[in-house]
Ligand code: HEM
């Protein structure tokens with residue numbers, strides 16, 4: 443079987459940076475104290491990464507585009523009933539759903555974090571813009587609900603990867619590290635991963651960081 447490029451470098455860097463930042467957020471959020479300063483910075487980094495991934499889902503490499511991996515309900519149903527997906531590379535239909543769920547829950551965690559008040563020393567940057575009941579709701583969601591949903595999704599993510607490794611004998615982690623996956627002929631489309639697509643990704647990332655800076659400053663603290 444030949445190998446083809448599936449995950450471009452920007453998607454791979456996005457993934458491993460997201461993993462490090464989310465782990466840092468779970469630790470700093472639970473340790474609390476002055477670590478909340480780092481918690482907020484890491485939260486802005488995740489905000490930037492999510493925005494980047496949304497844009498990359500439209501202009502990025504072939505298999506990173508939402509249009510090429512988000513399944514139709516019919517495709518998902520067929521996969522759940524045991525049919526092999528037509529294409530053997532990229533996210534499988536179930537994996538695609540977990541990607542979307544992870545991104546959505548992370549976005550909700552960032553959004554609620556921006557509105558969280560710990561009632562001691564730290565307030566999210568957008569707290570001054572909303573009512574106190576909205577702040578209470580966001581703080582409750584951030585600390586009591588979102589964190590648990592996220593932990594459950596990450597556990598599911600890792601279990602699914604282990605299941606594919608040991609039961610279905612697919613090395614998904616290797617693909618997320620090297621970018622390449624084995625593909626049976628006829629070869630499916632290959633992802634473009636060149637210097638110019640990487641520079642494009644960097645420009646998009648900087649643009650996203652600018653948007654995050656503007657949003658965070660909107661509360662008057664920036
Ligand atoms: C906090 C921890 C993590 C988060 C939030 C996370 C999130 C994500 C997201 C959002 C994607 C979709 C990538 C994309 O299309 O842009 C993904 C895919 C993937 N992640 Fe993670 N991840 C985490 C930890 C890990 C770890 C520890 C591993 C490996 C041991 C891992 C391995 C993978 C693999 C192999 C894929 C591709 C799955 C596939 O082929 O469908 N992830 N992850």
Ligand code: HEM
Pocket residue numbers: 464467468471472474478481482485486488548551552553554555556557558559560561564565566567581584585586589592
């Ligand atoms: C994906 C991003 C984020 C994750 C995974 C996350 C996770 C967490 C966790 C696990 C806690 C501890 C909750 C507890 O048990 O008390 C926490 C607390 C906190 N987070 Fe986040 N957070 C994120 C983003 C943010 C952002 C962007 C901000 C603000 C800019 C923020 C502000 C806070 C504050 C102020 C607390 C302390 C709340 C309290 O002690 O009542 N977080 N976060």
